Amino acid sequence: MRLLDRHMTLLSGSLRTLLQRESDRRRWADSPYAWLFQPYMGEESVAMACQVSEGQPAVISVAAVVLTPRRVHTSRMWWATLSVSPALVPATLRRHHQLHATDAPRTPDAECLTELADFIGNRPLVGWQLEHTLEPLNGLFKSVLGFGLPNAQVDVAKLHGRQLRRLHPHIDTLDPLGVALARWQLPPLIWPSVVSEATASALLYLRLQREIALTA
Template sequence: MPLLDRHMTLLSGSLRTLLQRESDRRRWADSPYAWLFQPYMGEEAVAMACQVSAVQPEVMSVAAVVLSPRRVHTSRTWVATLAASPALAPATLRRHHQLHNTDVPRCPDAQCLSELAEFIGNRPLVGWQLDQTIEPLNGLFRAGLGFGLPNAQVDLAKLHVRQLRRLHPHIDTSRRLEDALARWQLPPLTWPSVVSEATASALLYLRLQREVALTA
């Protein structure tokens, strides 16, 4: 069974978003990016995490980790700190480099964004509060390539709340990833980096998939 079959109702996006994706698909049909807009027929997904500097919003660190139905492939990870003008925020970039263990900051130009798009492909995206998480990244994609990420998406915060209330209808639910990890008996975040967050999100998704299968 494909990775997202059980959670199709949790795919994020309003009717306006869906219409925009269809418009983009038609617009880019004859471009090298056309395949990104095609439905994904495999079983993998990509867990995403993005942290934007509160001091310098133009600086952000991004991580993408591939997962399959039974495994998180930490060897298949894309991670970078993005900054249009590194010279304008050296202190912020140093903090992001130390926190997220990234290489030299990269400019979010068309080449960099194309590389990330190629890595993600047309696989579905999963992440904690995913709409908020990737909106800054989508802004870069729209500015650099002309479109936001068209992938199907699953918001793990919504999936967590839905499954928890299914088991315990009157329980109070937290909106913190750390609390969700503890609730489902998963390892805590060892370090607040984007790679740790993306990996934890992938593990949480697989755990929730198993939980749904057991209680179906």
Template sequence: MRFMDRHFALFGGSLRTVFKRESDRRRCMGTPFEWLFHPYLGKELVALALRTADADADADILSVAAVVFDERRVHTRSAWVVTLADPGRTRHATLQRHGTASLLPSSPENVGALTEFIGNRPVVGWGLCDAMAPINRLLSDRLGFELPNTQVDVAKLYQRTLRRSHLEPVGPASFGEALARSRLPAPGGASLLGEASACALLYMRLQRDAALHA
């Protein structure tokens, strides 16, 4: 079984998701984005970490860190880390809280660059089921479709691992707890790239542990 196959049953989907994806696929036929809906045949995945404006009402802001990894390593040198916002409508203090070095307008061209970087590779992330809502809204507004990739919520994967080990906590585990229990370093500061990289490492560790106990 290949590295990325074992836990894809944890895709946080629904019947609505299936119908929406098929509708988006048909809408994108004949466009430059058609290939994103093709099955992925490679061995890489993309770990995502996302941050939104939360309570800030002055602008729509989405910071994204996307890092490619495989079963052997995390490719942090080629990561995609940027804040997508309208600089003219966004307060400087708000941007500082997002902590990314690159600021780009959330134009169709820049949002399209993000989707092309992710490609049709599977995506993983902590709490991915909830985290995908802002990026899907942005893609729908700018490009007319939601991200069609296979998705794995590492939080759900970790909870399932705990249940199998009879160590499930009373409440949902936090990302920091999962990293500590897996003996992985926590990301420093508020680094989105560090968060995405740590999530990739956690996924790799859970995959290896599952293979040992299979």
């Protein structure tokens, strides 16, 4: 029962989102991607961060890092800068490479996105303002593979806001990630890369889980 309760708390989003996940699960039941739609019963999660350039065609830098209830595993990470047409946006690509320390840009084709999907698996996703973070990435998944990421999700920004109001009911503010890290006495973002954002989101999530357990 404790395991079931823990995983039920991870489910977020509207009823429409949950129904869409169930529809996708049935649709892809006989495909190589079927396992991605199955419930995850382990203890790992994947923290995600994503930054998108302005203008078209968009350049997207993505990072995903594995975490367990006690630590963030920075040695288990996937990150890349994705561009549909690298030759058309060289200046933007250079900026993304400098900011996010990724390797040569990759084309978000079926091979690339399948590699990312295999890395994430069916583990729950955590991240700062996660719905907004995943929107451009889900767009790529839907256009190339035919489905968005079906994983259970935890928005760390909402978790932070709820716990902060629980401790300080008079506070009515929407903190940026840097302020939230400071509030919970975590290291600041030293460099605005997707890797640092994903890692910071993971650390904040673990800290909030401990705080919630202490005040429950």
